[in-house]
Amino acid sequence: MASAVIKFSAIMMLIGVCAADVSELPEVKAAAAAAPPVTEVCLGCICQAVSGCKQGTQCEGDHCGLFHITWPYWADAGKPTINGLSPDDPNAYPSCTNDPYCAAQTVQGYMKRYAQDCNGDGQINCYDYMAIHKKGGYGCSGELPFNYVNTFNQCVAIVASQQQQG
Structure with a gap:
């Protein structure tokens, strides 16, 4: 888990450094508005919580791939x-959801459709996306499985500590 988190962390730090000087340009603001809602770090931590991000994860039962995407989820994502x-x-459906890149696109599409403040803190952020991914677009304020949330929180904490050290 740590090596995957390090990769996501490094990418996010580079993006932050590069974007710092140009963030006020109109072109950059327009691109930000069109940007996917879920950051790479957030996607990585959702993946870690769902499947441990085990490469090669295929369809099992009613879900497929690293993100355990169901057919209705994929359909709702476009x-x-x-x-x-x-x-x-x-x-x-199976070829997309078993492909890490297409599966990540699926999660982004689903989050664009169902983005909402699930925990009532006044913001829509990674914690909300984590809840939406697990509970769906209409049930994200419900109780979440302890192990899922714990694994997600550990991943987020590792990334945060690595960003502070970097």
Whole structure:
């Protein structure tokens, strides 16, 4: 887990350094508005909490891939695909959700659709996305499994401590 978190942390630090000087440019503001809602670090910690980010995770039961995405979740996310497959192709769902990049796109699409303040703190952030991912777009304020939240929080704490050291 630590090596994957280090990679996400390093990417985020580089982005922060590069963006610091240009963040007020109109082009940068427009790009930020179009940016995916979930950061790389947040995606990484959700992945860690869901599956341990074990590469090669495939379909099992009603869910597929590193993020354990179900068909309805994928459909709500806009049915992203890879390799030019039609969303109606029978292989579109498993091929996307078993591919880490397409699965991450699926999570982004789902979060764009269902973004909301699940914990009532007045902000929509990574903790809300973590809850939405686990409980769905209409149940994110419900009770979350302890192990899921604990693993997620540990991941976030490791990234935060590495960012402070860097």
